[in-house]
Amino acid sequence: MNAGVDVADLARPGGARIVLLVADGLGGYPHPDTGLSELEAAATPNLDALAAEGACGLTVPVAPGITPGSGPGHLALFGYDPVAHQVGRGVMEALGIGLGLAADDAAARGNFCSLDGSGAVVDRRAGRLSDAAGAGLASLLDGMESPAGPVLVRHVRGHRFVAVFPGAGTGAEASDTDPGEAGLAPLPSRPLAGGSDGLAGAVNAFADRAARALAGREAHGVLLRGISAPTRLPSFPDRYRLRPAAIAAYPMYRGLAQMAGMEVLDAGGDFESELAALDRAFAAGGHDFFFLHYKPADAAGEDGDFDAKVAALEELDASIPRVLGLGPDVLVVAGDHATPAVVAGHSWHPVPLVVRSRLTRGDGAPAFSERAFRTGSLGTVSPTSVMTLAMAHAGRLAKFGP
Amino acid sequence: MNAGVDVADLARPGGARIVLLVADGLGGYPHPDTGLSELEAAATPNLDALAAEGACGLTVPVAPGITPGSGPGHLALFGYDPVAHQVGRGVMEALGIGLGLAADDAAARGNFCSLDGSGAVVDRRAGRLSDAAGAGLASLLDGMESPAGPVLVRHVRGHRFVAVFPGAGTGAEASDTDPGEAGLAPLPSRPLAGGSDGLAGAVNAFADRAARALAGREAHGVLLRGISAPTRLPSFPDRYRLRPAAIAAYPMYRGLAQMAGMEVLDAGGDFESELAALDRAFAAGGHDFFFLHYKPADAAGEDGDFDAKVAALEELDASIPRVLGLGPDVLVVAGDHATPAVVAGHSWHPVPLVVRSRLTRGDGAPAFSERAFRTGSLGTVSPTSVMTLAMAHAGRLAKFGP
Numbered sequence: 001m002n003a004g005v006d007v008a009d010l011a012r013p014g015g016a017r018i019v020l021l022v023a024d025g026l027g028g029y030p031h032p033d034t035g036l037s038e039l040e041a042a043a044t045p046n047l048d049a050l051a052a053e054g055a056c057g058l059t060v061p062v063a064p065g066i067t068p069g070s071g072p073g074h075l076a077l078f079g080y081d082p083v084a085h086q087v088g089r090g091v092m093e094a095l096g097i098g099l100g101l102a103a104d105d106a107a108a109r110g111n112f113c114s115l116d117g118s119g120a121v122v123d124r125r126a127g128r129l130s131d132a133a134g135a136g137l138a139s140l141l142d143g144m145e146s147p148a149g150p151v152l153v154r155h156v157r158g159h160r161f162v163a164v165f166p167g168a169g170t171g172a173e174a175s176d177t178d179p180g181e182a183g184l185a186p187l188p189s190r191p192l193a194g195g196s197d198g199l200a201g202a203v204n205a206f207a208d209r210a211a212r213a214l215a216g217r218e219a220h221g222v223l224l225r226g227i228s229a230p231t232r233l234p235s236f237p238d239r240y241r242l243r244p245a246a247i248a249a250y251p252m253y254r255g256l257a258q259m260a261g262m263e264v265l266d267a268g269g270d271f272e273s274e275l276a277a278l279d280r281a282f283a284a285g286g287h288d289f290f291f292l293h294y295k296p297a298d299a300a301g302e303d304g305d306f307d308a309k310v311a312a313l314e315e316l317d318a319s320i321p322r323v324l325g326l327g328p329d330v331l332v333v334a335g336d337h338a339t340p341a342v343v344a345g346h347s348w349h350p351v352p353l354v355v356r357s358r359l360t361r362g363d364g365a366p367a368f369s370e371r372a373f374r375t376g377s378l379g380t381v382s383p384t385s386v387m388t389l390a391m392a393h394a395g396r397l398a399k400f401g402p
Numbered sequence: 403m404n405a406g407v408d409v410a411d412l413a414r415p416g417g418a419r420i421v422l423l424v425a426d427g428l429g430g431y432p433h434p435d436t437g438l439s440e441l442e443a444a445a446t447p448n449l450d451a452l453a454a455e456g457a458c459g460l461t462v463p464v465a466p467g468i469t470p471g472s473g474p475g476h477l478a479l480f481g482y483d484p485v486a487h488q489v490g491r492g493v494m495e496a497l498g499i500g501l502g503l504a505a506d507d508a509a510a511r512g513n514f515c516s517l518d519g520s521g522a523v524v525d526r527r528a529g530r531l532s533d534a535a536g537a538g539l540a541s542l543l544d545g546m547e548s549p550a551g552p553v554l555v556r557h558v559r560g561h562r563f564v565a566v567f568p569g570a571g572t573g574a575e576a577s578d579t580d581p582g583e584a585g586l587a588p589l590p591s592r593p594l595a596g597g598s599d600g601l602a603g604a605v606n607a608f609a610d611r612a613a614r615a616l617a618g619r620e621a622h623g624v625l626l627r628g629i630s631a632p633t634r635l636p637s638f639p640d641r642y643r644l645r646p647a648a649i650a651a652y653p654m655y656r657g658l659a660q661m662a663g664m665e666v667l668d669a670g671g672d673f674e675s676e677l678a679a680l681d682r683a684f685a686a687g688g689h690d691f692f693f694l695h696y697k698p699a700d701a702a703g704e705d706g707d708f709d710a711k712v713a714a715l716e717e718l719d720a721s722i723p724r725v726l727g728l729g730p731d732v733l734v735v736a737g738d739h740a741t742p743a744v745v746a747g748h749s750w751h752p753v754p755l756v757v758r759s760r761l762t763r764g765d766g767a768p769a770f771s772e773r774a775f776r777t778g779s780l781g782t783v784s785p786t787s788v789m790t791l792a793m794a795h796a797g798r799l800a801k802f803g804p
Contacts, residue, residue, distance in 0.1 A: 004483075004485040004486070005464060005465055005468050005485055010468070359431070359744065359745065361431070361432040361434060361437060362432075362437070363773075364773065375776045375777055376776075377751070377752065377772070377773075377776065378466065379460070379462070379466075379752065379776070379782040380782075381466045382466075385465060385466035385467060387467075388465065388466060388467030388468060388750075389466050389467040389750075390467075391467060392467035392468070392469065392749075392750045393467075397467065397468070397469065397750075398469075399469045399470065399471050399747075399748055400464055400468050400469060400470050400471060400474055400484075401470060401471040401473045401474035401484065401488055401489060402471045402472070402473050402489060402490070402491040402494035402495075402628065
């Protein structure tokens with residue numbers, strides 16, 4: 001990453017403090033009626049002032065046309081090549097419900113399914129089970145023995161659950177048992193990485209025993225996908241010589257930050273309590289990097305609700321003076337990906353980026369928006385450059401080469 | 403480099419002549435009082451005319467947020483990936499004082515230091531020796547025998563010197579003896595590349611003998627850093643099928659050009675004499691590529707002197723008609739990195755780039771500046787693209803693929 005430069009060789013410790021405010025799904029797209037994006041429609045005087053004082057640009061999350069999930073979107077902002085460091089679906093599902101995973105635990109995303117007498121899948125979602133029914137079946141399977149020990153089973157919602165195979169081995173990975181369509185039988189799992197024979201065996205034993213335990217119930221079997229141990233990430237604190245704190249109300253983002261080696265602070269359940277946690281962390285003085293996560297813009301975009309996304313961006317805007325009031329040496333506002341209301345989901349569109357420090361004086365951007373930032377001084381860059389830009393503006397990167 | 407295109411396959415010889423004018427530290431940053439960068443504050447009618455007629459863009463020297471030294475900055479402009487081809491500190495120091503190095507000579511950057519009775523470093527700079535004292539100690543050590551033969555020692559200034567280990571081997575590299583902080587003993591050097599055992603042994607023997615020779619003097623030992631032979635560069639003339647000439651008053655830039663295989667012309671000691679050398683070289687007709695180096699903008703930026711940098715840019719501007727008067731087919735004005743006065747050092751900021759040839763007609767840039775070039779037709783590119791752009795505008799690059 002970063003054109004092969006070893007940032008750890010250049011990073012130097014120091015007092016400068018960096019806040020990386022990740023507005024989830026920050027980027028948007030013009031509304032068909034007005035030609036204005038969510039950011040352009042929103043009244044964001046504080047973000048606009050930040051643009052006026054900062055260095056502006058856009059990030060392309062993975063590559064043009066590629067829409068990232070939250071995992072790659074965040075890992076890229078933390079400086080990890082999101083293609084080289086892929087997070088499994090099972091791991092993301094586990095993080096999303098707040099399950100802690102050890103480096104050698106493997107997690108799988110599970111579906112309860114319906115099977116016919118021959119063992120073929122009739123419905124991959126067991127008729128979209130109710131939450132209550134799904135929770136009951138998950139409890140039934142929790143703690144089931146496998147050749148590798150008891151399997152942890154946690155309900156997510158409806159027909160979805162997470163299965164964790166403790167001690168499967170660091171780097172372990174096994175193939176899906178989900179055949180992907182009805183009419184086919186579940187597949188045997190195969191090892192996909194060295195040292196994964198035990199994991200594949202445990203997955204297959206679990207699937208068999210689960211099918212027997214479910215006989216006569218609302219679902220008849222389980223389908224497992226995205227079966228792997230957490231991706232092994234080089235240590236964020238070692239690479240940047242920072243003492244990082246993660247402040248996120250949603251478990252998945254805490255889990256991603258923890259995988260990177262950040263200290264996860266108690267952040268409560270909403271952005272207001274996150275801000276209180278940021279206040280406390282600044283006062284305590286034990287950290288010099290703060291990953292602060294803002295979720296509502298993404299949630300509104302996912303719902304396809306343009307006006308709700310505008311409101312969420314205005315709420316974000318209102319928090320900026322409070323963050324600046326803490327006196328961070330560098331404030332970065334970035335997004336993990338765009339979530340335009342017109343797409344009603346994540347998208348590939350470039351995402352606004354601003355870096356503000358004593359070394360920035362503004363690029364002449366008239367507003368904080370996708371359009372205004374196209375000609376910003378940072379240009380259009382990979383999100384894997386955000387950390388080096390933040391470090392540079394904090395005066396915490398030495399010169400490369402003599 | 404160049405996304406893997408083998409430029410040597412596409413380069414074709416011809417009569418078109420290219421001048422690459424590298425304005426060291428060209429890029430700047432807005433002054434806090436005016437919001438104008440050095441280039442924006444300077445009166446540069448000739449550079450502005452060049453922008454009006456040329457194709458404009460910005461270069462990002464290594465990667466966003468990464469600040470390059472002069473070595474990587476120049477190698478990138480010559481078309482070499484600056485991460486793959488790293489120049490050692492010792493080699494740069496040797497080039498900087500005009501020491502010629504053979505491909506198998508290793509150079510080290512040296513400090514005279516103070517030691518206590520136990521052999522631990524008390525002061526890594528020997529109380530910041532005077533130039534006279536440093537020069538005397540360097541003379542004392544010059545020619546000292548090592549297992550690999552006599553070591554060449556040349557004073558740089560104060561406590562700094564260069565040690566050259568002739569015949570250490572092409573590609574040889576050894577670890578530093580400098581422990582990096584006081585209170586620790588000097589480290590034994592270890593080989594860092596194949597065939598470097600002899601170099602590490604010579605370094606250690608030299609350090610031991612130097613300490614004995616320095617007994618009772620103003621300094622008690624030596625610390626060596628950045629110990630390596632010159633980086634092996636593919637030949638610039640072979641890659642581009644050019645007959646290149648390097649014109650630079652400062653030894654370091656002549657040395658870098660020589661490493662690339664350029665012919666180094668006698669350029670005198672300042673830019674005026676460089677321009678006279680360019681005149682002579684054009685008249686003689688033996689070359690079709692001219693690397694012309696302009697140093698004063700960088701020096702002023704390093705001093706943090708905004709007004710001096712403005713003046714240096716205006717002096718550069720005044721030289722443009724003279725260069726154009728020679729009738730080069732392509733004139734490129736580029737920088738190796740930014741040196742904003744507000745940073746008082748090199749920085750990571752993008753650097754203006756203009757290419758003028760009969761194939762350019764201007765991008766509508768209203769002036770030669772960082773801001774005006776953001777929307778130039780060349781875009782924001784790596785400096786490793788400058789040579790291919792220059793060759794293209796000279797009509798000296800064939801089509802890639804059928």
